[in-house]
Amino acid sequence: MKTKPFVLASLGCLLLSAVVIAAVPHEKQHALKVGKRGEIILSQKTKVGDKVLEPDTYVVQHRVSHDDHFVRFVELKQVEYPTTEVNNTYTEADNVGEIKCRVEPTTEPITETTVYTINEGGVPRITKVAIKGESAWHILQ
DSSP states (O other), X not given: OOHHHHHHHHHHHHHHHHHHHHHSOOOOOEEEEOOTTSEEEESSOEEETTEEEOSEXXXXXXXXXXXXXXXXXXXXXXXXXXXXXXXXXXXXXXXXXXXXXXXXXXXXXXXXXXXXXXXXXXEEEEEEEEOTTOSEEEEOO
């Protein structure tokens, strides 16, 4: 009978597939601490959408327009005035802009704003943003 070798070969392929799937490393997400004013500090270049954020301090903002959701990263710069005061200011010209995202519902309202990253070839990529008080994850491509 020719069915026995076929069944054995099929079972062998199935077992090999299961081993390969189990051996694939899972991407570990890292949570970035977000300050009270929505600030995150990036210590290295970080991808978000199709853009790259340079190392610096950014303010994370969320906006909804009609049914579309956006996450925005605005660079926070220190400005020195002639009076030797140092103040923080948002720098619109240096911001990455808004990145469109999709939303996924959560089971409970989010208690703390958090930015999540994964490591892609040694470079962090922002994949998800949780906004305090909302009931949805903001997923970035």
